[in-house]
Amino acid sequence: MDNIEKLKKAFSEALELSPEEIQDDLSYGNKSWDSIAHLSLVASIENEFDIMLGSDDVIDMSSFKKAKEILQKHDFKF
Amino acid sequence: MTSSFKLEGKVAFVTGSTRGMGWAEAKLLTQHGASVILNGVHSQELLDQRREELKKEFNVDTDAFLFDAGNFEAVQNCYNAIFKKYKRLDILVNNAGILEDNLVGMIRKENVEHTFSTNTTAIIYNLQFAARLMMRNKSGSIINISSIVGKVGNEGQVVYGGSKAAVIGITLSAARELAHLNIRVNAIAPGFIDTDFIKGLTPEKYQERLNSVKMKRIGKPEDVANAVLFLASDYSSYITGQVLGVDGGMIM
Numbered sequence: 603m604d605n606i607e608k609l610k611k612a613f614s615e616a617l618e619l620s621p622e623e624i625q626d627d628l629s630y631g632n633k634s635w636d637s638i639a640h641l642s643l644v645a646s647i648e649n650e651f652d653i654m655l656g657s658d659d660v661i662d663m664s665s666f667k668k669a670k671e672i673l674q675k676h677d678f679k680f
Numbered sequence: 681m682t683s684s685f686k687l688e689g690k691v692a693f694v695t696g697s698t699r700g701m702g703w704a705e706a707k708l709l710t711q712h713g714a715s716v717i718l719n720g721v722h723s724q725e726l727l728d729q730r731r732e733e734l735k736k737e738f739n740v741d742t743d744a745f746l747f748d749a750g751n752f753e754a755v756q757n758c759y760n761a762i763f764k765k766y767k768r769l770d771i772l773v774n775n776a777g778i779l780e781d782n783l784v785g786m787i788r789k790e791n792v793e794h795t796f797s798t799n800t801t802a803i804i805y806n807l808q809f810a811a812r813l814m815m816r817n818k819s820g821s822i823i824n825i826s827s828i829v830g831k832v833g834n835e836g837q838v839v840y841g842g843s844k845a846a847v848i849g850i851t852l853s854a855a856r857e858l859a860h861l862n863i864r865v866n867a868i869a870p871g872f873i874d875t876d877f878i879k880g881l882t883p884e885k886y887q888e889r890l891n892s893v894k895m896k897r898i899g900k901p902e903d904v905a906n907a908v909l910f911l912a913s914d915y916s917s918y919i920t921g922q923v924l925g926v927d928g929g930m931i932m
Contacts, residue, residue, distance in 0.1 A: 645816050654763040656756055657808065 696776025700875035704901035750797035855921030871927025894929030
């Protein structure tokens with residue numbers, strides 16, 4: 603599984619969305635991505651990539667696109 | 681022998697665990713089966729020595745991190761390491777604390793900043809990262825060490841009392857916010873306990889404090905550790921947002 607598939611899997615599991623619904627423009631506040639789901643999403647991403655994100659990353663992660671950028675900072679390629 | 685407190689398989693982190701109450705807490709949690717991660721700020725040597733002592737007494741390999749619990753980046757790195765190795769955290773004891781008495785009019789900026797950083801800010805930082813690890817298992821116990829001074833105040837302790845009263849506010853708010861994740865947050869308010877904190881007292885002050893303890897004895901670090909063990913275990917599974925006094929009936 604490549605990184606984009608892993609990230610989509612983390613999103614789809616945490617937010618209970620189908621893979622097709624997970625696009626770059628998916629953002630915080632849309633669909634099932636609310637404040638309660640946010641930390642579950644973070645945990646899901648952390649489990650998938652085996653890292654613990656910093657607090658700034660958690661706060662800044664406001665879209666699927668942004669999540670990719672944050673992971674790129676942690677040396678994951680997309 | 682398996683402990684009835686059932687902490688086997690649980691991971692605990694105790695800040696400020698090389699001396700006094702923190703060390704007693706770390707030892708007791710280890711004795712009852714938890715994998716305890718140690719923390720100190722002053723001496724790598726003492727931290728290593730404590731690891732050795734736990735190894736000798738309980739045959740466990742303990743992780744130990746030297747850092748200031750009020751340093752955000754250091755805290756973040758510590759939880760990163762906990763995540764990498766254990767993938768979980770079940771118990772956090774926010775124990776690290778400092779005490780510097782200063783009368784009003786003689787309080788330095790550095791005194792305020794240092795005291796609040798260690799006694800208060802550190803608790804928020806650690807609690808935040810710990811909760812993120814605990815929520816994965818929908819289970820956890822966070823124990824914050826406040827003080828009787830945070831509840832009733834004391835002369836010369838405007839700064840210390842403020843920093844410890846804030847711990848109670850943090851505890852009550854976090855308890856409400858994290859309850860739905862089955863993460864319990866409680867505070868302990870120790871009274872007059874035999875630690876390095878009391879070394880600076882004159883014999884007269886010591887006696888005066890002792891006289892205010894209805895049980896007529898100074899508390900031992902182990903007295904506080906026993907309360908930590910209770911709050912860490914499932915014996916307190918329906919208890920959250922409480923401030924437990926461990927003070928022998930002290931009236932200040």
